[in-house]
Amino acid sequence: MSDASQEQQDPVGIDELLEQVRAGYERVGPEEAATAAAEGALLVDIRYAALREKDGLIPGALVVERNELEWRLDPRGSHRAPEATSHDLRVVVICNEGYASSLAVPSLRALGLRRATDLTGGFQAWRAAGLPVAL
Template sequence: MTAERVGIDELLERVREDLDRVSPREAFDAAAEGALLVDIRYAALRERDGLIPGALVVERNELEWRLDPQGSHRAPEATGHGLRVIVICNEGYASSLAAVSLRQLGLDRATDLVGGFQAWKSAGLPVSR
């Protein structure tokens, strides 16, 4: 049996149907209410553009290990499956795929930031160096 082949644009469209993606302001407000912002951008982008204060930085290749509440390598912030997680990449593409991966681990409230870090910064929200 051959698996259906789809391109990345169609895959993104499909996975985003199940995500309650958030705007930069919604992410900011959600963080104030206890949501965990997770920055998956690689180091060069973080160094170039700065960081979102309070966001947990987790390289994309470590994300599932660090956020799985049952995992042996989990971050202290990964407190349970009910945690609201908002994944942030640079422009809001890789974060959608990452959020779906977290949902597959049982983090049913995982989603991502529309437009990524660049949208956050353009919205004038806090950025630190």
């Protein structure tokens, strides 16, 4: 076997990939996310526009399309959001059901946002918990 083929990893399915990335950090539930936000954490809603229009928004959450997430949250980036003030910022990424957000967290952590996590169950869990939603 050549060195190049030894370096390639065996393919994994999405369920296995999710399990692998989620093992690298602690996720939060809706109540913990709300408490974190009250204590200064940045909630970041990465759902696409149609879902936000249909289901509403979490008051105070920063809306960032998934394809812009790293550029907007990198504290050293030229396109950063004003809220992206520090690598020490606690960030809770929120998608619709908690899948895409899990895949986004390792990318944010690679940028140095070591306190980045995501919301288990996503926006739907937030809403089901009876937490505030602005329509």
